[in-house]
Amino acid sequence: MKFLILALSAVILFGCSQPAQQPPQAMIPSLPVMEVQAGNPTTYQEYPAAIEGAVNVEIRxxxxxxxxxxxxxxxxxxxxxxxxxxxxAAPYTQALNNAKAAQHAAEGAQANAQLEVDKLAPLVQNKVIADVQLKAAKAALAIAKANVEQARAQVGAAQINVGYxxxxxxxxxxxxxxxxxxxxxxxxxxxxALTQLSDVHDVHVYFSLSEDEFVTFKSSYAGNTLQQKIRNLPPVALVLSDDSTYTLPGKVDMVDGQFNKATAAITLRASFANANGILRSGNTGKVRLPLQHRNMQMVPMEATLEMQDKIFVYTVGDSNKVTKQPIIIAGKSGTDYLVKSGVKPGDRIVTAGIDHLQEGQKIKPEPAKKAAIAYSSH
Structure with a gap:
């Protein structure tokens, strides 16, 4: 019995003398990291548009x-x-015939008045009669001439109505x-109207910009005046209702003189050639307008995280610890976001695996392409 107690005591003392095991340290993940670059990308903004023929008239x-x-x-x-x-045309043809008859009667009266003047003129010259009679005859002739002119005008009006x-x-x-x-x-x-007639060899495509968009529009292109900026605009594209792109490019050639007070927007017009008649008045679509950006930071969309209507990236500090950084987006170019603020050129950001990162976590940075392969293999 004493031997058993001594054996148990030895086991207990041996166990107590062993050091406690430490929990394994978490592995530092190897993640792809890239430096933020600045560039001059072109973005494309689409605006709802209405299509009209260059000439669109009502036939009445x-x-x-x-x-x-x-x-x-x-x-x-x-x-x-x-x-x-x-x-x-029967009623108008009849009115024309009546007008012509009235013209003939007026011309006869004029001829008669002319004969009277011609008869009295030598008599007055030879002092056979007083000149008052000649003056009265000349006045009657003037009235007759006026009646002829009036009759001719009525004939002309009747002819116009027949033509109509x-x-x-x-x-x-x-x-x-x-x-x-x-x-x-x-x-x-x-x-x-009886019908509509549209000349669609060329079409006008109308679209609108808000006040903020119009300010951006004016600041994005070279030129001192609005007309100079319009001339410097690159061609625009027309996206049709089925999301296909019209084959020919267009050109913005008009800006409305004032904003619409009801919509707080201003209308622009782009013209497109349409020799084959593919586009018709009343069509709808979208104008795709290119905008040139200068010295804009670009971040891959896959390197961002959206939370509560905000977009974040994970920046990497000097100690390789990550920080969740909100960014302000100015637009998109391909698979990149254009960043207005939040990061600057030279900042390092994590480009993959960000869903599992936590604020302040330490990582092992790898070049983006090499690290992306390593990350995807896990």
């Missing part, structure tokens, strides 16, 4: 009447001067919907 009748004939179909491509509609019964295309372009059918009564006061 200029005289009242019944629509006798329609020479074209909806959506047709028509040439300038091509007949589109015919209004019943044949409605022709004022420009070349594509027709819209035909709002009236053959036999309809039409007139200049109708609230609805």
């Amino acid at each position: 009748p200029q005289v009242d009447g019944t629509l006798d004939r329609i020479f074209v179909d909806e959506g047709a491509l028509v040439s300038k001067g091509q007949p589109l509609f015919k209004i019943n 019964t044949l409605i022709k295309a004022p420009v070349s372009g594509y027709l819209g919907r035909l709002q009236k059918k053959q036999g309809s009564l039409v007139g200049p006061t109708d609230p609805t």
Whole structure:
């Protein structure tokens, strides 16, 4: 029994004499690190846009009447001067005939008054009659001449009205919907036009900038005046409703004279060639406007962390400890953020594995490409 107690005591004393084991130290992760660089990137901003033909006109009748004939179909491509509609011309032809008859009567009266003047002139010259009669004849002749001029004007007006019964295309372009059918009564006061006609060989694309965007727009391009800046603008692109990009570039060529008070925005216009007629008035899309940035810090998007509507990067200090740093974004260029503030050129940031980092944690920096391979293999 004594032997057993001595053995247990020896085991206990041996256990107490052993040093306590220390917990293993956490491994310092090897993470990719890069220096922030500054550059002159170009970013692209898209703005909702409305497309209109270079000429977009309503076709309306200029005289009242019944629509006798329609020479074209909806959506047709028509040439300038091509007949589109015919209004019943009978009432206007009759008015023209009456005007011509009145003109002939006035011309006869003028001839008669001229004969009277010619008859009285020698009699007055030979002092056969008093000159008052000649003066009265000349006054009657003047009235007759005025009546002839008035009659000719009425003939001209009647001819114009007859011409208005044949409605022709004022420009070349594509027709819209035909709002009236053959036999309809039409007139200049109708609230609805007969149709729309758009010349879309060139199209105008209208888009708007807010006040802040317009300030940035003006500061991004060379030139002392707004017109000089517009001339220095690079070509713009048109993104169609299916997110495809129109094949031809456009050019911004107009800035509205004032801001819209209701929207606090100003309208700009870009023009695009459209010889094949792919674009039509009423189309919508987006104008992609390039903006040149100077001396802007660039940070890869994959090196950022978004929390509570803020964007952060992990900067690496001299002791290789990381600090979560908020940054202010000015835009995007490819896969990079353009940073307005928060980091400066030469700052080191972690480019991968940031989801598991903690404030003040120490890391082992590696060049970004080499470290990225090592990190992805774990």
